[in-house]
Amino acid sequence: MRRAALKFVSGAALICGLSACNGEDVIQNCEVEFIILGTAQDAGSPQIGNNDDPAWKDRFLKSHATSAALVNHQSGARYLFEATPDMREQLYTLDMLAPPKTDVALGISGIFLTHAHIGHYAGLMFLGHESAGTKDLPVYAMPRMAGYLTQNGPWSQLVDFGNISLQPLSASKAAELGGSLSVTPYQVPHRDEFSETVGFEIASSHKAVLFLPDIDSWDEWENYGQTIETRLAEVDYAFLDATFYDDKELPGRDMSAIPHPRLKDSMDRFDKLPKLERDKVRFIHLNHTNPARFENSDISKEIARRGYKLAKAGQRYCLD
Numbered sequence: 001m002r003r004a005a006l007k008f009v010s011g012a013a014l015i016c017g018l019s020a021c022n023g024e025d026v027i028q029n030c031e032v033e034f035i036i037l038g039t040a041q042d043a044g045s046p047q048i049g050n051n052d053d054p055a056w057k058d059r060f061l062k063s064h065a066t067s068a069a070l071v072n073h074q075s076g077a078r079y080l081f082e083a084t085p086d087m088r089e090q091l092y093t094l095d096m097l098a099p100p101k102t103d104v105a106l107g108i109s110g111i112f113l114t115h116a117h118i119g120h121y122a123g124l125m126f127l128g129h130e131s132a133g134t135k136d137l138p139v140y141a142m143p144r145m146a147g148y149l150t151q152n153g154p155w156s157q158l159v160d161f162g163n164i165s166l167q168p169l170s171a172s173k174a175a176e177l178g179g180s181l182s183v184t185p186y187q188v189p190h191r192d193e194f195s196e197t198v199g200f201e202i203a204s205s206h207k208a209v210l211f212l213p214d215i216d217s218w219d220e221w222e223n224y225g226q227t228i229e230t231r232l233a234e235v236d237y238a239f240l241d242a243t244f245y246d247d248k249e250l251p252g253r254d255m256s257a258i259p260h261p262r263l264k265d266s267m268d269r270f271d272k273l274p275k276l277e278r279d280k281v282r283f284i285h286l287n288h289t290n291p292a293r294f295e296n297s298d299i300s301k302e303i304a305r306r307g308y309k310l311a312k313a314g315q316r317y318c319l320d
């Protein structure tokens with residue numbers, strides 16, 4: 001498989017004009033792109049009420065909730081992965097990086113949702129009557145997720161008014177998007193109060209990406225007939241849950257009761273894999289307490305020393 005041509009263009013941060021866009025790579029002459037639009041846990045960083053967080057005073061330390069876009073430059077189709085509470089800024093960023101070419105609502109051909117936790121779907125509120133008032137914007141969701149949106153306000157109003165058009169997804173079954181693009185949801189163990197939870201394998205005819213921002217544990221996934229190693233083998237890049245770095249992160253709280261694979265433990269697990277596999281990993285969905293969100297922290301340096309990478313908003317991956 002051909003390696004993605006990543007070319008850094010200095011000053012590209014100016015294109016975005018947002019903290020979400022520092023240090024991105026710009027790809028030229030790429031037909032299909034996967035663009036990272038946010039890397040934080042649901043509530044973003046800094047988090048509400050945490051007034052000591054340095055990101056309140058330094059916008060370059062801010063991060064938006066985890067989200068990404070798939071762009072087919074040839075057809076003009078653009079798909080969002082997650083509708084986050086930061087969707088306004090994220091769509092602006094996407095418009096600057098890969099301007100809309102079609103006349104569909106907001107230039108978005110569809111939105112894929114992993115699950116019903118606030119960072120992953122609450123941005124749908126911007127599609128309704130009080131904001132964009134889109135018409136039939138396709139929203140791809142698993143059965144429980146679709147049922148939740150249909151049966152509970154305010155989301156049900158988006159369905160009733162035809163702002164969104166729900167597109168059913170089935171576990172482990174590829175949704176074909178045309179132009180040789182497909183998206184396959186894989187169900188994962190997570191805190192499933194209102195919906196099931198999935199990660200997505202996003203494939204072009206040449207490359208594939210695993211987008212898996214939330215999972216309770218790699219071991220528990222085996223009860224679903226999957227292993228992270230098997231899925232990793234199928235893709236070129238994998239954006240994986242790294243909510244917490246280790247168990248020291250929430251002082252005074254028993255973190256054994258809090259799920260999510262710790263970033264440190266994930267590195268220990270992936271250390272057993274060949275370099276080719278390890279190189280695919282990009283950690284994402286960092287809680288505001290995770291020291292890895294600060295580029296110059298000792299933990300970030302330790303992650304780099306061990307040969308692992310963190311996803312950054314504005315990163316662009318060519319899937320040609």
Ligand SMILES: [Zn+2]
Pocket residue numbers: 041042117119120213214285
């Ligand atoms: Zn989340």
Ligand SMILES: [Zn+2]
Pocket residue numbers: 115117190214
């Ligand atoms: Zn979640």
